[in-house]
Amino acid sequence: MSEPTLVFGIHAVKGLLLKHPGKIEELLFLDQRQDGRVRELLGLARDKSVHSRSVSKNEFENLLKGQSDAAHQGVIVRIKADRISNESDLDDMLEALSPQDLFLVLDGVTDPHNLGACLRSANAAGVKAVIVPKDKSAPLNPAARKVACGAADITPLIRVTNLSRTIKHMQSYGVWFVGTAGETDHSLHEVSLTGPLAIVMGAEDKGMRRLTRENCDALVKIPMMGEVSSLNVSVATGVCLFEAVRQRHSLKQA
Numbered sequence: 001m002s003e004p005t006l007v008f009g010i011h012a013v014k015g016l017l018l019k020h021p022g023k024i025e026e027l028l029f030l031d032q033r034q035d036g037r038v039r040e041l042l043g044l045a046r047d048k049s050v051h052s053r054s055v056s057k058n059e060f061e062n063l064l065k066g067q068s069d070a071a072h073q074g075v076i077v078r079i080k081a082d083r084i085s086n087e088s089d090l091d092d093m094l095e096a097l098s099p100q101d102l103f104l105v106l107d108g109v110t111d112p113h114n115l116g117a118c119l120r121s122a123n124a125a126g127v128k129a130v131i132v133p134k135d136k137s138a139p140l141n142p143a144a145r146k147v148a149c150g151a152a153d154i155t156p157l158i159r160v161t162n163l164s165r166t167i168k169h170m171q172s173y174g175v176w177f178v179g180t181a182g183e184t185d186h187s188l189h190e191v192s193l194t195g196p197l198a199i200v201m202g203a204e205d206k207g208m209r210r211l212t213r214e215n216c217d218a219l220v221k222i223p224m225m226g227e228v229s230s231l232n233v234s235v236a237t238g239v240c241l242f243e244a245v246r247q248r249h250s251l252k253q254a
Helices: 010-019 036-047 057-063 087-095 112-124 142-148 163-171 210-215 233-253
Strands: 006-008 024-030 052-055 075-079 102-107 129-133 157-160 176-180 197-202 218-220
Touching: 006 010, 006 142, 010 024, 010 036, 010 075, 010 142, 024 036, 024 057, 036 052, 052 057, 087 129, 087 157, 087 163, 102 112, 102 163, 102 233, 112 129, 112 142, 112 233, 129 163, 157 163, 163 176, 163 210, 176 210, 176 233, 197 233
Parallel strands: 024 052, 102 129, 102 197, 129 157, 176 197, 176 218
Antiparallel strands: 006 075, 024 075
């Protein structure tokens, strides 16, 4: 079954128009909304030769049926259905592995908003691919795509049948796995995050599953200076990814 092919929200739609207009089939805008931000999008659509049309509130509601939290802001784009990345795509990446390759593994992240935010951070950090298990993972639905602000259409999201087996397979190619766990004594800043690397983030409530944890090469925690004991998984993902980026940049400068 293909993933939903709707993207909504001003920023997400603008990002697609600017960077990937060829992916867009059409732009739909609410006929009741004609303010400056929508006019800007319509101007971009004309410049990029993207078809646009106004629709009624009823049609908007039908399009977003089942998306009760859809903050569409009066604009939706239909995107062309891409071939979904799969495990053979991951094999291709591993065959061409380089020391700079960085992967993100999300073990049981089930909130589409968190998935979208993690994809956005992953894209900003230059992540090669985001890997998730097929079961008990958030769908790449319109809500996730909106939060991702276009990253969902750039950074591959690969769903794998058996995450533990995938970890071992990637390790055989020399990918180092660093998992996040609050109970470890090792700080994120004390562990090398250079070379071919996969950072593993656990579920919003339970963290990594036991087998995932056992298969990691190292476990780290984010140093917490305040009273709260943990961060939202998407925030923690950004912290970890950009520590890896910092270390890699420092290595290049040395």
